[in-house]
Amino acid sequence: MRDVTIMKQLCVEALSELKDEQLAEGLEGLKRFVNLFKNDFKSCADAYFLEFVGQLDVNLYKLDSSGNNFRELSKTYIKRVNQTNVDTETIWEIVSSLIWELCAFCTDEICPQCKSDNLKEVQNLDSEIYEVCDTCFYAESNGIAVLMPMELLPVLKRHRF
Numbered sequence: 001m002r003d004v005t006i007m008k009q010l011c012v013e014a015l016s017e018l019k020d021e022q023l024a025e026g027l028e029g030l031k032r033f034v035n036l037f038k039n040d041f042k043s044c045a046d047a048y049f050l051e052f053v054g055q056l057d058v059n060l061y062k063l064d065s066s067g068n069n070f071r072e073l074s075k076t077y078i079k080r081v082n083q084t085n086v087d088t089e090t091i092w093e094i095v096s097s098l099i100w101e102l103c104a105f106c107t108d109e110i111c112p113q114c115k116s117d118n119l120k121e122v123q124n125l126d127s128e129i130y131e132v133c134d135t136c137f138y139a140e141s142n143g144i145a146v147l148m149p150m151e152l153l154p155v156l157k158r159h160r161f
């Protein structure tokens with residue numbers, strides 16, 4: 001297996017910077033981490049999402065901590081990253097899902113399908129808006145249930161309200 005010691009170390013550093021009162025700084029740190037290892041993540045990441053993270057302007061997203069406690073979340077993730085057999089793919093999974101949770105806008109609407117998560121407002125690569133559930137993959141567009149689109153990104157601030 002590839003030696004991921006340095007990757008692990010820098011990932012833990014980026015994760016420990018993530019605090020609920022400083023989400024923008026925390027997100028910048030995760031972005032820097034991803035860009036540092038972009039070539040390593042190419043094998044396991046969706047290209048469009050890797051590209052998104054690489055060019056992420058944290059000021060364009062309404063960083064939302066309402067549905068999460070990021071301090072606790074990062075502690076849990078640090079434990080996972082510190083496990084001995086962690087690989088590049090697991091690290092990417094952790095970091096990309098955190099970035100998603102940070103940027104994606106959580107609505108007040110409960111998922112009508114699983115009723116256990118709030119819908120997130122997202123957009124596809126053509127900037128069409130969807131509401132989706134991360135838990136059961138329910139998706140809707142203009143209030144009508146649709147198939148979950150393949151490539152989704154967080155919505156920009158200006159799309160809302």
Ligand SMILES: [Zn+2]
Binds near residue numbers: 113117
């Ligand atoms: Zn659901």
